[in-house]
Amino acid sequence: MRVGNKYIAIVNQKVAEELDLRAADRVDLKIGRRDLTAILDISEQKELGDNEVGLFAETWDKLKVKRGDRITVKIAPKPEGDKYIKKKLEGHELSADEFDTIIKEVVDDDLSDIEMTYFVSACFCNGLSDDETADLTRAIVKHGDQLKFHHKIVMDKHCIGGVPGNRTTMLVVPMITSLGYTMPKTSSRAITSPAGTADTMEVIANVVNDAKKLQKIAKKVGGFITWGGGVDLAAADDKLIRVRYPLKLDPEGMLLASIMAKKHSVSANNVIIDIPMGEQGKVKDKKAANHLKKRFLTIAKLLGMKMKVVITSADQPIGNGIGPVLEVEDILKVLKNDPDAPKDLRKKAIMLVSELLYLSPDYKLKSSAKRAAKKTLKSGKAYEQFMKIVKAQGEKKVPPIGEFKMVVKANKPGKVQKIQNKFIATIARQAGAPKDPGAGVVINAKLGDKVKKGSTLFTVYFENDDRMKYVKELKPVKAYTIN
Numbered sequence: 246m247r248v249g250n251k252y253i254a255i256v257n258q259k260v261a262e263e264l265d266l267r268a269a270d271r272v273d274l275k276i277g278r279r280d281l282t283a284i285l286d287i288s289e290q291k292e293l294g295d296n297e298v299g300l301f302a303e304t305w306d307k308l309k310v311k312r313g314d315r316i317t318v319k320i321a322p323k324p325e326g327d328k329y330i331k332k333k334l335e336g337h338e339l340s341a342d343e344f345d346t347i348i349k350e351v352v353d354d355d356l357s358d359i360e361m362t363y364f365v366s367a368c369f370c371n372g373l374s375d376d377e378t379a380d381l382t383r384a385i386v387k388h389g390d391q392l393k394f395h396h397k398i399v400m401d402k403h404c405i406g407g408v409p410g411n412r413t414t415m416l417v418v419p420m421i422t423s424l425g426y427t428m429p430k431t432s433s434r435a436i437t438s439p440a441g442t443a444d445t446m447e448v449i450a451n452v453v454n455d456a457k458k459l460q461k462i463a464k465k466v467g468g469f470i471t472w473g474g475g476v477d478l479a480a481a482d483d484k485l486i487r488v489r490y491p492l493k494l495d496p497e498g499m500l501l502a503s504i505m506a507k508k509h510s511v512s513a514n515n516v517i518i519d520i521p522m523g524e525q526g527k528v529k530d531k532k533a534a535n536h537l538k539k540r541f542l543t544i545a546k547l548l549g550m551k552m553k554v555v556i557t558s559a560d561q562p563i564g565n566g567i568g569p570v571l572e573v574e575d576i577l578k579v580l581k582n583d584p585d586a587p588k589d590l591r592k593k594a595i596m597l598v599s600e601l602l603y604l605s606p607d608y609k610l611k612s613s614a615k616r617a618a619k620k621t622l623k624s625g626k627a628y629e630q631f632m633k634i635v636k637a638q639g640e641k642k643v644p645p646i647g648e649f650k651m652v653v654k655a656n657k658p659g660k661v662q663k664i665q666n667k668f669i670a671t672i673a674r675q676a677g678a679p680k681d682p683g684a685g686v687v688i689n690a691k692l693g694d695k696v697k698k699g700s701t702l703f704t705v706y707f708e709n710d711d712r713m714k715y716v717k718e719l720k721p722v723k724a725y726t727i728n
Contacts, residue, residue: 251354252283252307254318255299261287264320269359271321274304276314281307282321284357326350327360333367341380348384351481361488365496373498375540378505379547381498385506389480390456392429392511394463398605400428401513402597403504405520405537406438407527409670410564410688412572413519414442415470416579416594419631421601422467423621429463429511431473436490439673439685443472445572448682451639466633479506497540505544515604516545517597518554525666526559553600557593561664561692564590568678568685570646571706580628589691595619647676647683647706651713653721655696663726664692672705672724675715681708696727 254272256264266272270285283304293299298316300308310316326347333339339347347364350356356364373381400421404411414430421428432442432452443452453475454462462469474483482503489495508516518541521527522534538554545552564575564587578586579594595618602614621627632640669686677684689701696702702725705716 251301251303252281253286253301253304254283255286255288255293255301256318257291257293257295257297258287258289260295261285266320269357271323273317273319273321274298274300274308275317276308276310279308282355324350324355324360326356326364330360330364330367333371334363336371338374338377339380341383344377344380344384345387348381348388348481351484352388358488361485365485365489365494365499368496368499369494373496373502375543375547378498378502378540378544381502382505382509382544382548385479385481385502386509389482389506389510390477392456392460392463392478394427394429394512396427398426398515399511399513400426400515400517400601400604401430401508401511402517402519402601403508405518405527407525407666408521408559409439409562409567409666409673409686410572410575410590411521411562411593412440412442412445412564412576413590413594413597415446415573415576415631416590416627417597417601418468418470419580419634420594420598420618420621420627422634423626423630424602424617426467426605427463428468429459429513430468430470431476431478431507431511432470433473435679437670437674439567439670439678440569440572441679442470443474444679444682445569445576446470447472447641448569448573449641449643450635451641454638462634462637466630466637469634469638471638473507478510479503482506497537501540501544505541505548505550508550509548514550515601516550516552517601517604518552519597520554520556521559522556523559525561525664528559531556551604553604555597555600559666562666562669562688563587563593565688566685567669567673567688568676568706569682570644571685571687573643574646576631577628580622580631582623582625591622595622644683647681647685647708649707649710649713651705651707651716651721653702653705653724655690655698655700655702655725655727656722657727658696658698659727661690661692661694661696661702661725662728664688665724665726668719668721668724669703672716672719672721675712675719676705676707677709677712683708684712690725 268287274281329343434443435441452472528534534556566572566575579591598618599615602608608614673686687704
């Protein structure tokens with residue numbers, strides 16, 4: 246049975262009443278040996294006769310209908326997952342088999358958006374225990390593509406997000422793989438930010454790859470940085486995210502399962518999680534950060550993963566560039582040991598790599614792990630490795646930075662006390678990022694810097710000068726607090 250939202254059949258009001266059918270009921274459609282389960286819609290118009298059924302184009306094509314064909318219509322049974330969704334709505338815990346049934350039906354398009362929304366709502370209102378979260382993770386991984394590696398150590402990382410310019414993945418992956426480890430990294434595109442890792446990587450390399458190609462790339466060069474939506478790893482997760490998005494519902498257990506499933510689906514067993522914390526981040530205080538840290542570590546243990554969770558600062562953007570091309574410039578400067586490379590981005594990448602290396606049995610001391618991380622950067626091996634990954638995925642010519650710019654200057658002297666991350670991100674998006682890859686913001690002043698009146702705080706770049714008026718209307722200087 247495949248239902249989704251694209252297979253739809255229509256009958257008139259009279260027929261619906263006679264057969265006791267309601268809108269959104271499931272019906273089985275059959276023509277000879279061809280059959281299909283569809284969602285029912287009911288028409289109050291008179292175009293449809295009592296012995297006629299209307300079909301949406303996708304349904305027509307799937308059934309290979311010819312005009313005048315005789316179609317048998319009968320009520321279809323509800324999917325088994327519905328009773329487990331109801332059970333969760335009533336506040337009960339679900340078993341591994343019950344989660345497996347729901348997720349299989351999500352992937353097979355047997356659940357409608359309404360049913361998936363009820364599932365998300367049940368998880369939001371009643372929560373998921375650690376065991377439930379682990380079971381949901383396993384179910385998501387089971388019903389999607391998986392990458393298998395025979396190496397003892399497969400590394401991965403994830404950042405909770407909320408910090409503009411925090412493009413550490415594009416440094417960590419080449420640094421780790423240059424040291425001989427495997428690191429298959431799937432990343433997301435921007436939803437509300439000026440760039441996701443996939444958007445930034447896409448300006449220099451192809452990021453749409455299937456599982457078979459990714460397996461070959463990882464075997465050849467040790468790892469990759471690809472768009473998670475371009476491959477069916479944890480396929481159910483993308484469908485659930487789609488129904489979560491309108492109300493921004495992020496049930497904690499479901500969020501954790503989403504992250505862990507992406508790690509589990511690539512066979513990662515040594516994982517680092519970055520939780521940026523602070524007033525400007527998604528996680529506001531230490532209590533919330535420690536709660537999330539504890540849950541991550543518990544679920545990792547249930548899944549057989551070694552994990553390190555680091556709580557980092559979310560007080561300001563990391564790096565200088567915010568926007569796809571500007572972020573690639575930062576990455577290349579760090580990898581090439583350019584003296585103008587952003588020091589905070591380099592420092593954070595070294596820290597993350599050091600912690601990942603220390604998880605492995607190969608490094609007994611954190612100091613030796615840190616030396617190895619620094620050495621691969623300084624020697625140029627990490628840069629060479631990055632270019633190998635880029636070429637393996639399909640190298641692209643990096644587009645230019647936007648030709649139009651706006652310099653935002655301090656309106657008084659003093660010290661930079663606060664930088665509003667969300668406002669900076671909004672400015673970069675209004676400038677055109679990530680749709681216009683050359684658009685975005687370059688940060689010139691960081692927290693604690695002393696500035697004079699008229700000093701440059703940041704520069705906004707545009708591919709289209711029509712966008713400048715929108716940024717001016719935002720009064721961008723308000724992104725900084727100077728005292």
